[in-house]
Amino acid sequence: MIGLIIIIIILIIGFAIYADRKRSVHNYQLPSGTKQILTDNVAFYNNLDDKDKLLFEARIKDFLANTTIRGVGVEVEDLDRILIASGAIMLIFSFPDWKYNNISEVLLYKGMFNKEYSTDGADRNVLGMVGDGAMHREMILSQQSLRASFKNPTNGENTAIHEFAHLIDKADGTADGIPEYLLTKQQVHPWIKLVHDTITEMKAHSHSDINIYGATNDAEFFAVISEYFFERPNKLKEHHPELYTMLEVMFHPQAK
Numbered sequence: 001m002i003g004l005i006i007i008i009i010i011l012i013i014g015f016a017i018y019a020d021r022k023r024s025v026h027n028y029q030l031p032s033g034t035k036q037i038l039t040d041n042v043a044f045y046n047n048l049d050d051k052d053k054l055l056f057e058a059r060i061k062d063f064l065a066n067t068t069i070r071g072v073g074v075e076v077e078d079l080d081r082i083l084i085a086s087g088a089i090m091l092i093f094s095f096p097d098w099k100y101n102n103i104s105e106v107l108l109y110k111g112m113f114n115k116e117y118s119t120d121g122a123d124r125n126v127l128g129m130v131g132d133g134a135m136h137r138e139m140i141l142s143q144q145s146l147r148a149s150f151k152n153p154t155n156g157e158n159t160a161i162h163e164f165a166h167l168i169d170k171a172d173g174t175a176d177g178i179p180e181y182l183l184t185k186q187q188v189h190p191w192i193k194l195v196h197d198t199i200t201e202m203k204a205h206s207h208s209d210i211n212i213y214g215a216t217n218d219a220e221f222f223a224v225i226s227e228y229f230f231e232r233p234n235k236l237k238e239h240h241p242e243l244y245t246m247l248e249v250m251f252h253p254q255a256k
């Protein structure tokens, strides 16, 4: 009997949380200038047809209703909110049901910061970061870098895409460069081999077309190559057809 009561209480609490989440998504309104901001700043959005544009707007709305964006020494503007949400949704646009369940807050810093999240002093070379430990469920982005990323949508670098790729990689429990939700079991080993072969190649050549930061480890490789894939797909296809095909299968599985 007590067991039954406990189960009923858990169900009621569960439903209350679910209803609350539903309500917050329902109540949240996108900033009034959203369409204009998207049109002026997000190349990915401009390449969608009208139906998909509406879907994209609905998904950034859902993302922003569930994710706090907080400025640290900087004022968060609607532009920042829309760009962050766009970076998040671009990567998972082919997965209608995918939601980022592993993030609650994005902290926006003005410029670069260091690994201790400090914006003063030396070693400030970090543009974005996905938190671990106490910073679990947090992401940090540099406002300057975020805005610059969308101003140059085809230079192969985008801080938001980079950090959200880490979150997708991390969704299976570990940020190890193997985004298991995007791969079948049979694809895991060919993917790891391709990553390692490419990293070896990058290190051997002084001038790699892939950002050399991607050679740091497998996780950074996945984040860097995702930036390349979304920003310069044709160049990636030309220079690394195998990688391009794998990423196409990962990010646009229904197109295959």
Ligand SMILES: [Zn+2]
Pocket: 162, 166, 219, 220, 223
């Ligand atoms: Zn990274």
